[in-house]
Amino acid sequence: MADTPKVLPSQVLRAIQGKEGEHSFSEEELAALRAQIIEERAKRRAEAATNQPTVVVDNLNIVYRIHGAGTGRGSATGALSRIVSRRTSPTIREVHAVRGISFVARRGESIGLIGRNGSGKSTTLAAIAGLLPPEKGGGVYTDGQPSLLGINAALMPDLTGERNVIVGCLAMGMSKAEANARYQGIVDFSRIQETNPHAMNLPMKAYSSGMAARLRFAIAASRDQDVLMIDEALATGDAKFQAQSEQRIRELRASAGTVFVVSHSMAAIRDTCDRAIWIEAGKILMDGDVDEVADAYEAWSKQG
Numbered sequence: 001m002a003d004t005p006k007v008l009p010s011q012v013l014r015a016i017q018g019k020e021g022e023h024s025f026s027e028e029e030l031a032a033l034r035a036q037i038i039e040e041r042a043k044r045r046a047e048a049a050t051n052q053p054t055v056v057v058d059n060l061n062i063v064y065r066i067h068g069a070g071t072g073r074g075s076a077t078g079a080l081s082r083i084v085s086r087r088t089s090p091t092i093r094e095v096h097a098v099r100g101i102s103f104v105a106r107r108g109e110s111i112g113l114i115g116r117n118g119s120g121k122s123t124t125l126a127a128i129a130g131l132l133p134p135e136k137g138g139g140v141y142t143d144g145q146p147s148l149l150g151i152n153a154a155l156m157p158d159l160t161g162e163r164n165v166i167v168g169c170l171a172m173g174m175s176k177a178e179a180n181a182r183y184q185g186i187v188d189f190s191r192i193q194e195t196n197p198h199a200m201n202l203p204m205k206a207y208s209s210g211m212a213a214r215l216r217f218a219i220a221a222s223r224d225q226d227v228l229m230i231d232e233a234l235a236t237g238d239a240k241f242q243a244q245s246e247q248r249i250r251e252l253r254a255s256a257g258t259v260f261v262v263s264h265s266m267a268a269i270r271d272t273c274d275r276a277i278w279i280e281a282g283k284i285l286m287d288g289d290v291d292e293v294a295d296a297y298e299a300w301s302k303q304g
């Protein structure tokens with residue numbers, strides 16, 4: 001397996017901070033491991049810095065427009081009367097979720113998007129995936145089609161898990177033969193048959209949210225992608241699935257794709273990403289080495 005760390009960066013950090021209960025490292029060993037992790041990460045970042053860009057986000061602004069919000073005027077009769085009278089709705093509420101964000105992502109980079117609830121992380125990913133139109137004066141340019149499955153793509157609730165795997169593979173551009181060939185690997189990776197042996201024959205609406213998230217991740221990560229986006233998928237599985245998913249993210253990064261990870265778990269971000277972007281109120285507060293950004297974000301969060 002590519003790029004498998006013996007000890008995860010977050011474990012070393014926790015041990016140094018005295019938060020890790022049981023570990024068998026001396027202080028010197030921990031310091032050496034930490035130095036090695038920092039050196040390897042700096043090397044990967046320096047290599048990636050000259051790679052081809054996969055995503056260019058340039059002065060991105062995203063505004064949600066909610067029609068008839070909170071006034072009771074969102075009714076069908078209200079909409080009809082507005083059409084008849086050709087009035088524009090006076091009750092459109094705007095949420096300016098992303099405010100002038102710019103950055104460049106390159107091959108071989110894994111980038112964590114961090115920030116508190118509602119800061120604009122998922123909106124940024126959805127815009128990169130082409131699901132939300134940018135406001136005029138800026139935009140998103142991507143090399144190829146970023147994987148939509150990475151961002152909570154709606155698998156179809158009425159179709160069985162089996163059909164969703166095949167449809168999901170086809171949606172990612174695989175041929176039917178390739179989708180069939182990947183099928184078993186995806187099912188094995190998701191491990192949902194350990195939860196329910198008949199899971200693949202059940203409609204997805206019968207899955208728990210964790211089972212659905214695992215299947216989605218397994219489909220999205222089943223082939224090397226130019227750009228893979230993972231929105232909180234790491235938080236849904238159990239510890240074993242999380243470790244397995246994090247390993248897959250490192251492999252994808254090593255195979256020179258670009259991986260975006262949205263997570264509230266700083267440990268998951270430190271273990272899978274080399275770079276982090278901290279978003280607050282729709283703007284980038286910090287963009288750089290994952291440890292520096294995660295440290296600053298954690299210190300800021302503690303202040304309340």
Ligand SMILES: Nc1ncnc2c1ncn2[C@@H]1O[C@H](COP(=O)(O)OP(=O)(O)OP(=O)(O)O)[C@@H](O)[C@H]1O
Binds near residue numbers: 064115117119122
């Ligand atoms: N479909 C929508 N319609 C209107 N407003 C929305 C919509 N989705 C998100 N928003 C608003 O946009 C802002 C950014 O939301 P977003 O989901 O991008 O944040 P986030 O950083 O991903 O949050 P979280 O960590 O809670 O997932 C918030 O104010 C949110 O209320």
